[in-house]
Amino acid sequence: xxxxxxxxxxxxxxxxxxxxxxxxxxxxxxxxxxxxxxxxxxxxxxxxxxxxxxxxxxxxxxxxxxxxxxxxxxxxxxxxxxxxxxxxxxxxxxxxxxxxxxxxxxxxxxxxxxxxxxxxxxxxxxxxxxxxxxxxx
RNA sequence: UCAGACGGUCGGAUGGCCGCCUUCCGGGUGCCGCAAGGUCCGGGGGGAGGAAAGUCCGGGCUCCACGGAAACACGGUGCCGGGUAACGCCCGGCGGGGGCGACCCCAGGGAAAGUGCCACAGAAAGCAAACCGCCCGCCGAAGCUUCGGCGAAGGCGGGUAAGGGUGAAAGGGUGCGGUAAGAGCGCACCGCGUCCCCGGUGACGGGGGCGGCACGGCAAACCCCACCGGGAGCAAGACCAAAUAGGGACGGUGCGCCGGGGUUUCCCCGGCAGGCGGGUUUUCGCGCCGCCGUCCGGGUCGGUCGCGCGAGGUGUCCGGCAACGGGCGUCCCAGAUGACUGGCCCUCCCCCGCUUCGGCGGGGACAGAACCCGGCUUACAGGCCGUCUGACACA
RNA sequence: CGGAGCGUGGCGCAGUCUGGUAGCGCACUACACUGGGGGUGUAGGGGUCGUAGGUUCAAAUCCUAUCGCUCCGA
Numbered sequence: 001x002x003x004x005x006x007x008x009x010x011x012x013x014x015x016x017x018x019x020x021x022x023x024x025x026x027x028x029x030x031x032x033x034x035x036x037x038x039x040x041x042x043x044x045x046x047x048x049x050x051x052x053x054x055x056x057x058x059x060x061x062x063x064x065x066x067x068x069x070x071x072x073x074x075x076x077x078x079x080x081x082x083x084x085x086x087x088x089x090x091x092x093x094x095x096x097x098x099x100x101x102x103x104x105x106x107x108x109x110x111x112x113x114x115x116x117x118x119x120x121x122x123x124x125x126x127x128x129x130x131x132x133x134x135x136x137x
Numbered sequence: 138u139c140a141g142a143c144g145g146u147c148g149g150a151u152g153g154c155c156g157c158c159u160u161c162c163g164g165g166u167g168c169c170g171c172a173a174g175g176u177c178c179g180g181g182g183g184g185a186g187g188a189a190a191g192u193c194c195g196g197g198c199u200c201c202a203c204g205g206a207a208a209c210a211c212g213g214u215g216c217c218g219g220g221u222a223a224c225g226c227c228c229g230g231c232g233g234g235g236g237c238g239a240c241c242c243c244a245g246g247g248a249a250a251g252u253g254c255c256a257c258a259g260a261a262a263g264c265a266a267a268c269c270g271c272c273c274g275c276c277g278a279a280g281c282u283u284c285g286g287c288g289a290a291g292g293c294g295g296g297u298a299a300g301g302g303u304g305a306a307a308g309g310g311u312g313c314g315g316u317a318a319g320a321g322c323g324c325a326c327c328g329c330g331u332c333c334c335c336g337g338u339g340a341c342g343g344g345g346g347c348g349g350c351a352c353g354g355c356a357a358a359c360c361c362c363a364c365c366g367g368g369a370g371c372a373a374g375a376c377c378a379a380a381u382a383g384g385g386a387c388g389g390u391g392c393g394c395c396g397g398g399g400u401u402u403c404c405c406c407g408g409c410a411g412g413c414g415g416g417u418u419u420u421c422g423c424g425c426c427g428c429c430g431u432c433c434g435g436g437u438c439g440g441u442c443g444c445g446c447g448a449g450g451u452g453u454c455c456g457g458c459a460a461c462g463g464g465c466g467u468c469c470c471a472g473a474u475g476a477c478u479g480g481c482c483c484u485c486c487c488c489c490g491c492u493u494c495g496g497c498g499g500g501g502a503c504a505g506a507a508c509c510c511g512g513c514u515u516a517c518a519g520g521c522c523g524u525c526u527g528a529c530a531c532a
Numbered sequence: 533c534g535g536a537g538c539g540u541g542g543c544g545c546a547g548u549c550u551g552g553u554a555g556c557g558c559a560c561u562a563c564a565c566u567g568g569g570g571g572u573g574u575a576g577g578g579g580u581c582g583u584a585g586g587u588u589c590a591a592a593u594c595c596u597a598u599c600g601c602u603c604c605g606a
Contacts, residue, residue, distance in 0.1 A: 009476095077156075
């Protein structure tokens, strides 16, 4: 099955992910990872995958920051449901290169970052990216 | 045709695939829920701006304060008339300045209410005064002499402000007359002050009389005058409401000693003993103290509302020079909350670079709603429309 | 959302309130002392006062707008 992706919302959640110091720097993005209580049956309500986005003012003005976050979100929606290991929290950080980098390169940046951080898994649905998961029409 | 002035307007176009937020309709009773509803499936509608920006003003709305109100302090505004819910905004005028012109710019009340400042230079910087000068009178070494005197330089006394010089600014300006030299001393014009008349709602303008000039500049120096302003802000504010700790009430149960009190099976107060806590330990002093259950109130995380029909958009007619106002018709048009409005692609349109003129490559101005509205200010690729001015050419 | 402060030589700061001369320390350059370095001394260079308008005879200073940075409260 494809797990639902929830959003990290609180500052404390972001800090907890950053506190693990596990990160991978790619040209188009930076990825931080933290394993949360996946094996713990008591926290079953927590979604298996949670993602947060960070785009600081260094990237540019409000329009540039919005655009960087939207491109990162689009890449995450394409890659994460099928390739990310369950039971992890992710923080995706935007850089200035996020704006200009071709979208395909951005996606491969995310894939290699997942592998490097040992948070990747085999694709469940080997179908085309534009037709992911059982949500077909 | 070229150069220019002003006003308005648009803010790449079209389509495909996959998503997101919101709203409406239908389905379904699989899951959650007593229910309303949520979730799920299908379909329809809507989904950033002219500045959404900066947060410089004005309001609505909400809470707080306050007997009505006024005054002081503080802050703001500052020619006149109008528009507006209101404004520091807008429109139309007035005055001043700039431009051949269309047109543009101006914090533009008061300096005879008072205080203060005007560096350097200069004699003198605000009250009149006089450095070099000019002129008159007296004295007068040299010199001249018809022997009476005359008299350069200089001295003393007085008149004057034309000229020189300093300065941003030197006590009306120019011209003529006048005078020993000069001076509004007199006259003409201009300026200034004041009074009257006329036009205008008014700022103000025009005309006439009088005054011979007194009244330098700075109020974006203090200040005076007139007018305006209660404070805070949607994280305002309202409602629902976990877990834990603490508060209160009730019930059950328990209650080491002494003293006091009361409404006397019990409750309250004080002391001792006991337990717990941290301060290294003892002494010591400090803080807290029965257990279980139910309920109540306040309230944090969280959630719901506020939160999208409005000083609304648009078309047309009428009034008004205009800002704007009124009538009628028509439309419903973003509501997120770690926050949607997106990702990829085809064709066309612009811009830039290269070019073998066939094309190839790159790019799409400034910029992202957060309670709402009216303004102001600032940023902005390129395009379109209208009115007007000057020059040249042609007819 | 509300409020406060700061932009001055390469660096860190005075001067701004009360308008007329932009000054201090370190750094820099040259020379001297030393065999050389360090150090000391002497002399010297260097500033659109964030930007743009305005007031004034005159603006770093006063007024308005704007840009950037820092901080505080909810």
